[in-house]
Amino acid sequence: AQSVTQLGSHVSVSEGALVLLRCNYSSSVPPYLFWYVQYPNQGLQLLLKYTTGATLVKGINGFEAEFKKSETSFHLTKPSAHMSDAAEYFCAVSDRTDKLIFGTGTRLQVFP
């Protein structure tokens, strides 16, 4: 069965610092991987996704993630945090059916 593990339920960074949110997956088939962001009192919206091809994926708002098969990881990064990045971030995996399996989420705080 597919699953994702997000290390760290809370991450705090200073404005301008590197953002690194960790995600490791388990999948019996080549996975489709996703990062979603949830701003307070809102639904989730897609940041980026990996399906096939280039392993470095760029998303919205300056975020990117790299698929590393050897490490079963799909960590999310942003070179310079902005106050507006404060939100909860979810990693998700699909087993190439109609279902998405989400991680438990990482809440990002950005301090001035």
Added chain:
Amino acid sequence: NAGVTQTPKFQVLKTGQSMTLQCAQDMNHNSMYWYRQDPGMGLRLIYYSASEGTTDKGEVPNGYNVSRLNKREFSLRLESAAPSQTSVYFCASSEGGVYTEAFFGQGTRLTVV
């Protein structure tokens, strides 16, 4: 430009009461989903529907029923609400098939007292 619309946005129920959460999408998507979100547990799939007329259980279906009324609408029913069903419920839709992006509604915050 509505996307996925959920009603109501907030609801308080007494234990044992029933209610239906409504969801509609205007993107002509084939697949629709109901998730619940609880602190520290992420989003867990309750039920999903890969096409009109079909529904399937997800990870946490107990205590819930669903209806895919037509291609646009997918409702979630709690027959006899329990405090353990206090949660935020999200409806989502996608084109389906080989997985594509899911679009989420704004959520329904349900409290069962």
